[in-house]
Amino acid sequence: MIQVVGHKNPDSDSICSALVGAELLKARGLEAKAVRQGELNRETQHILAQAGVEQPEMCTGVAGEKIWLVDYSDLAQGPDDIADAEIMGIVDHHRLGDVTTVNPLEAWIWPVGCTCTIMFNLFKMENAEITRPLAVLMMSAILSDTVGFASPTCTQKDKDAVAELAVIADVQDLDAFIKDLLIAKTDIEGLSAAQLVEKDLKAYPFNNRDVVVGQIELATLEQVDGMIDALEADLQRRCDEEGLAMAALMLTDITTSTTRLLYKGEWNATLDQYAENGMLMMQDTLSRKKQGWPWLQTVLA
Ligand SMILES: [Mn+2]
Structure with a gap:
C-alpha cells in the first residue's frame, strides 16, 4: 500500500x-x-x-x-x-x-x-x-x-x-x-486568531533559524480589522514557545493583490523600516511563494 x-x-x-x-x-x-x-x-x-x-x-x-x-x-x-x-x-x-x-x-x-x-x-x-x-x-x-x-x-x-x-x-x-x-x-467567519494563523502556516528554515510564514486570503482586508492585535499576539506566542526567529502572516486581499504583512520575532527591526504608521503593505503581492517569501528572503539576508 x-x-x-x-x-x-x-x-x-x-x-x-x-x-x-x-x-x-x-x-x-x-x-x-x-x-x-x-x-x-x-x-x-x-x-x-x-x-x-x-x-x-x-x-x-x-x-x-x-x-x-x-x-x-x-x-x-x-x-x-x-x-x-x-x-x-x-x-x-x-x-x-x-x-x-x-x-x-x-x-x-x-x-x-x-x-x-x-x-x-x-x-x-x-x-x-x-x-x-x-x-x-x-x-x-x-x-x-x-x-x-x-x-x-x-x-x-x-x-x-x-x-x-x-x-x-x-x-x-x-x-x-x-x-x-x-x-x-476567503470565508474566515468565526475563526479564532490562532486558527487563522495556523490555517496555511508554512515553515521556512532560513540562515539556520526557524521562520514561519502564514497567509490568509481575503475578499477585503476589512475582514480582519478587529483582529490585528490578536493575530500579532498569536505570532509572538509562537516565537516565544517555539524559539522562532520570525513568525509572519500575509493578509492578502485577492481582489486587489494587496498584502499587509504582520510579523513578530527577533528580526522585527529589519522589517520595521519598510512599515509606515506601523503597517507594512506589499503592493502587487498575491503569492507567498513567488512574491512574499522571496522579498522577505532578500530583506532578511
Ligand atoms: Mn500547490
Whole structure:
C-alpha cells in the first residue's frame, strides 16, 4: 500500500492532489490511498462536496510505509516520522526541498501553478481515465492555487488543464464556478486568531533559524480589522514557545493583490523600516511563494 500524502496544514491542492495521485497509482495497478496531515479548510470542504468525494483519512504515521509526496518536498512539511518511510515519488510545483532517498524515485517537479496541473498531464500521458469527480478535484485545486488564474504562479499549462477539465467536469459557467470557490476560500467567519494563523502556516528554515510564514486570503482586508492585535499576539506566542526567529502572516486581499504583512520575532527591526504608521503593505503581492517569501528572503539576508 502506497500512501499519498500532502503537506501539513493542508490546502486544497495538498488534499486534491493526494486524492488524485492515489487514483493515478491505482490506474497503474498499484494499491494506494490518500492521507491528510490535518483538518480540511472551508474551501477544500466546498471542493470535495462539489466533487462528491470523501476526505482522505488522517495520516497516523508513515514509518515503514511506502509514500508519495504531493505539493512539497521539504522534510519539515512531511509527517514527523518521514525519515523512516520509503519515499517512492514526488509530484510538486515548489522549489526542490531537502528530502533524500535511498533508492531511485519517480519525481515530477514542474514550475507550474498547481500540483494538480502536473497530475492532469500524468493522467494524459498514461491514458488513465479522468472521471468527473477527479476533474472537479483537479480544476478546483488549480483555480485555488492560481487564485482564478490571477496569481503570477499561473502558467499556460494551468489554463490549458482547466479548459480540458471543465469539459469533463461539465462546468458550463467557469466564472460562476471560480466565484463560488473564492467565496469559500476567503470565508474566515468565526475563526479564532490562532486558527487563522495556523490555517496555511508554512515553515521556512532560513540562515539556520526557524521562520514561519502564514497567509490568509481575503475578499477585503476589512475582514480582519478587529483582529490585528490578536493575530500579532498569536505570532509572538509562537516565537516565544517555539524559539522562532520570525513568525509572519500575509493578509492578502485577492481582489486587489494587496498584502499587509504582520510579523513578530527577533528580526522585527529589519522589517520595521519598510512599515509606515506601523503597517507594512506589499503592493502587487498575491503569492507567498513567488512574491512574499522571496522579498522577505532578500530583506532578511
Ligand atoms: Mn500547490
